[in-house]
């Protein structure tokens with residue numbers, strides 16, 4: 001095999017980089033604009049075993065993600081710290097974050113108690129603003145969640161799907177009255193760790209119920225990360241019978257290595273919002289063995305130079321190189337390597353380029 005000289009190799013890499021980054025946003029039609037919801041700070045960190053991650057680290061993570069161009073980020077959750085200790089400091093995270101305009105810092109809320117805690121925090125901030133005016137709200141968005149199967153819902157939310165929907169209806173109504181927008185999740189849309197293959201009609205019914213309650217979007221979660229592209233396609237075909245595809249998002253865990261293929265399948269089926277996690281962080285406390293979400297870096301890389309354009313903050317895009325750095329930084333804080341394939345490849349390439357100079 002012919003081995004290229006270091007000079008040719010560098011020139012080739014520079015050309016590849018230029019090509020990858022050179023498709024101007026204006027060249028993409030509006031119908032191919034893709035939004036990313038960065039779930040690393042919530043879905044990614046919630047399942048971390050060991051010591052509780054300091055609030056400062058979480059704040060730095062969110063702020064770095066926003067500086068890299070992220071405009072939708074899940075900053076934490078108002079859930080029971082007894083069950084999910086890593087999310088315990090979310091109120092402090094919201095208070096300490098320097099907020100950028102145009103960015104949604106959403107939080108996951110499981111029940112009325114979680115919403116009450118959040119509303120109290122927002123009321124306190126409003127009172128403070130009487131003396132210290134001008135700062136944006138701590139958050140303008142919550143996410144609610146329910147599964148497509150009773151068994152998963154009982155493990156995750158301590159009640160049946162129907163009971164959850166009743167609670168969510170009340171939470172959504174109150175949140176909306178307080179000016180918060182509400183995003184919905186449906187978990188285990190392909191397979192459930194407790195009851196096997198999911199009935200896609202159930203996914204359709206639950207997604208439809210969430211939208212009817214006032215959620216502006218519903219994210220469909222392959223929580224277990226077992227889904228294959230043809231299953232994602234079949235599931236979407238069923239859900240789209242009742243739900244406009246513009247109001248759907250895809251949330252794919254990568255347990256079986258199919259997440260990026262599932263993202264591409266969802267995009268080809270018209271879905272335009274993808275949940276992703278920097279460094280491929282994550283797992284679900286109620287889905288044994290499930291690994292992290294599709295990594296944000298992998299999604300950005302897969303779409304570079306394609307017909308799709310990933311929208312970033314203030315009309316820009318999300319910077320892949322910065323996301324790779326963040327993925328490595330947070331993974332090292334957690335005592336391991338980045339789980340992002342692209343993160344690993346780019347780091348290896350960059351270190352080779354540096355040593356061959």
Ligand SMILES: CC(C)(COP(=O)([O-])OP(=O)([O-])OC[C@H]1O[C@@H](n2cnc3c(N)ncnc32)[C@H](O)[C@@H]1OP(=O)([O-])[O-])[C@@H](O)C(=O)NCCC(=O)NCCSC(=O)C[C@@](C)(O)CC(=O)[O-]
Nearest residue numbers: 078079080083084110113114145157158185187188221223
């Ligand atoms: C499910 C519930 C709400 C049931 O809460 P419960 O019905 O009150 O029952 P419980 O026995 O679980 O309650 C435990 C304790 O938590 C308290 N509590 C109750 N609610 C809250 C709250 N909001 N904030 C703070 N504390 C709360 C409650 O008052 C009680 O306190 P104690 O009496 O023992 O002192 C609770 O157990 C809980 O918060 N569980 C954690 C659920 C969770 O965070 N799951 C992971 C996120 S979902 C996910 O990852 C899937 C997703 C969204 O990413 C999409 C996908 O991939 O599929």
